[in-house]
Amino acid sequence: MTVIAVLGAGKIGEALLSGLLQGGHAPGDLLFTERYEDRARELETRYPGMQAVTVEDAARRADVLVVAVKPQDIEPVLAELAPLLGSSSLVVSLCAGLPTVLYERRLAEGVPVVRVMPNTPMLVGEAMSAVSPGRYATADHIAVVKELLSHVGQVVEVPEKQQDAVTALSGSGPAYFFYLVEAMIDAGILLGLPRALAGQLIIQSAVGAAKMLAEGEDHPVLLREAVTSPAGTTINGIRELEKHGVRAALLDAIEAARDRSVELGHEHQR
Numbered sequence: 001m002t003v004i005a006v007l008g009a010g011k012i013g014e015a016l017l018s019g020l021l022q023g024g025h026a027p028g029d030l031l032f033t034e035r036y037e038d039r040a041r042e043l044e045t046r047y048p049g050m051q052a053v054t055v056e057d058a059a060r061r062a063d064v065l066v067v068a069v070k071p072q073d074i075e076p077v078l079a080e081l082a083p084l085l086g087s088s089s090l091v092v093s094l095c096a097g098l099p100t101v102l103y104e105r106r107l108a109e110g111v112p113v114v115r116v117m118p119n120t121p122m123l124v125g126e127a128m129s130a131v132s133p134g135r136y137a138t139a140d141h142i143a144v145v146k147e148l149l150s151h152v153g154q155v156v157e158v159p160e161k162q163q164d165a166v167t168a169l170s171g172s173g174p175a176y177f178f179y180l181v182e183a184m185i186d187a188g189i190l191l192g193l194p195r196a197l198a199g200q201l202i203i204q205s206a207v208g209a210a211k212m213l214a215e216g217e218d219h220p221v222l223l224r225e226a227v228t229s230p231a232g233t234t235i236n237g238i239r240e241l242e243k244h245g246v247r248a249a250l251l252d253a254i255e256a257a258r259d260r261s262v263e264l265g266h267e268h269q270r
């Protein structure tokens with residue numbers, strides 16, 4: 001089986017490791033590096049058989065090196081990797097905003113790099129991941145990465161120039177859904193419902209709505225119209241959403257997230 005090393009097992013790195021384990025990957029084939037000893041021990045305890053290693057070990061033993069540090073922490077990681085990797089390595093970057101060309105400039109010539117934007121639903125096997133090949137990544141490299149990610153959710157291939165938009169939509173997207181759910185639960189509290197009941201009502205409504213979107217044939221507009229009875233309750237709520245500019249707020253929010261992704265890339269252009 002493919003040996004995978006995750007460099008930086010924070011939130012998304014752990015989500016990938018945990019998703020791969022749940023998808024049937026052997027723990028002995030999953031390696032990770034972490035900055036602090038305590039975090040490394042915590043993960044080894046939580047996932048028996050999975051091993052914290054040094055960057056040298058990771059580079060020597062892994063077929064795929066997944067970089068999952070914050071974009072701001074990338075430079076020392078690339079400096080450490082540069083002397084260790086050659087064209088038979090495969091580097092997968094999960095970092096928002098960072099272009100494959102940054103890796104290609106810092107690593108030896110010919111090291112294949114694939115840029116991926118996943119999201120945290122990886123933890124439950126429901127990730128949305130978008131992959132883009134760098135200059136030296138072949139169709140075989142892309143196939144390896146797609147196969148790997150298919151164990152933790154859906155995968156699409158996109159041109160790298162779309163990755164900042166993808167980051168804003170599906171990379172950050174779960175946060176916006178969680179935010180909506182949180183606000184709707186608060187609305188239940190406002191109306192006098194117990195928090196646990198409000199949570200159950202909203203979360204199951206979100207699950208049901210997501211299932212209709214994912215499994216049904218209908219456009220979201222039709223699904224919303226089917227809930228919106230003439231002179232009923234829903235249209236009163238929709239009028240308030242429109243009055244408060246919620247649609248425009250979402251457009252602005254996602255555009256701002258895209259802009260930050262572009263900016264993160266520019267911070268490392270030299």
Ligand SMILES: NC(=O)C1=CN([C@@H]2O[C@H](COP(=O)(O)OP(=O)(O)OC[C@H]3O[C@@H](n4cnc5c(N)ncnc54)[C@H](OP(=O)(O)O)[C@@H]3O)[C@@H](O)[C@H]2O)C=CC1
Nearest residue numbers: 008009010011012033034035068069070071073094095096
């Ligand atoms: N969270 C998300 O939903 C998503 C995140 N991403 C991308 O994934 C990357 C990680 O994000 P996220 O998981 O949220 O961030 P985290 O801060 O949770 O994870 C990064 C981890 O890397 C560790 N780290 C930093 N430098 C090193 C190093 N030199 N060697 C080993 N480990 C190191 C950090 O340690 P320490 O805590 O000590 O700093 C931390 O545990 C980012 O680039 C982000 O853009 C992509 C898609 C979704």
Ligand SMILES: O=C(O)[C@@H]1CCC=N1
Nearest residue numbers: 096167170171172173
């Ligand atoms: O907020 C972030 O920068 C990361 C990238 C996409 C989701 N989380």
